[in-house]
Amino acid sequence: MCGVISKAIQILDVLVPQGSEKEMSVTEISRELGMPVQSVHRILNSLSRHGFVAQNKKTKKYKLGLCVMKYGFLMWDSLMLRSLARPFMEELSQKTKESVYLATRENTEGVYIDSIDSPQMLKISEPIGLRLPLFVGASNRVILAYLSKKVQDTLLMNVDWDKTPSLIRLSADYIMKDLEVIRARGYAMTSGEATEGTTGIGAPIFSFENTVIGSLNVAGPSLRFTPEKIETYAYQVKKYADLISKELGYRNKYRWS
Template structure:
């Protein structure tokens, strides 16, 4: 299997454009890589099935497909988001003195892609790369709240609510009610769902395409998240999430209720 994957990577590499769009026939690829024609044809068929290469119907030659572009853009968006978000994360950290997270969506999960630790001795410090379902935790639920209705329905359709990684019992009805509240107030707040004794506040981040692409969050020990602090921190979190969205090109300030 590893040999086939290596050959597939070599084929993708050879199809990378050098200035102009590049197309090659099966024979040309076979000759260039010194691979049997049958092997090249078989691998190209699999790559084509998944959108990594496409075939020109006129000359039968192959070029890189849209899936390569999609994954490239996803990686670029993630790197760009981290870079642009850093000063806003730092400002939110200074204002709250709590741990600040940057999260994004990957399929049905939310993922932490960057963080700034609280200077306090007692603090929350979750690892970068931590993944949880989009309905667990403020950082994830606020992303779910602003996804299109059809996407939300699909993500919540077949959840086994008895086995979800949450410290609190949940149901679809509960999550739906929470999503409505989030859309009304503009931020999410959860306590003790993923980690005992913690509270998190999350606000959505939007792209230039007016779609939710992540969330800005502050989190810490629940004992420091008093009613007064929650009100203050939620305003800070929304403020810097909005500024970040604007920096990314988001202009639809009057979001419609989804």
């Protein structure tokens, strides 16, 4: 299996355009890579079924497919989000003196892609790359809240609620009700779900396509999150998440459906 994957990657690499769109026949790819024609043909058929390559019906030659472009744009969006968000994260960190996180969605999970630790001695410090289901924690649930109802239902449909990585018991009914609250107030807040004794507040970040692509979050020890602090932090998190969204080209045209 590893050998087939390696060959598939080599084929994709040889089809990468060099200044202009590049098309190659099965024979040309076989000659270029020193692979048997039958192997190249078989791998191209598999790549074509999944959208990674496309065949020109007239010339019968192959080029990279739209699926490769899709993954490229997803990576570009993630890099752009991190670059644009960093100055706003630093300002939010200075104002709250708590840990600040930037999260994005990858399929059914939320992933931290950047963070700034609190300068205080007592703090939480989660690693970049931490993954949790979209229904666990404020940073993830606020993303889930602004996905379509169809996507929400699909994500929550087959969850084994007895095996969720949450420190408190969750259920589909509880999550759906909380998503309504989140959309009504514009931010999510959870306590003791992902990490014991901590509270997190997250606000959604939207792209130029008016879709949610991530979240901005403030988190720290629950004992410091008094009602007054929660109100202040929620305002600040929403403010800076909105600023990031505007930098990404969001036009305040989000509609949940």
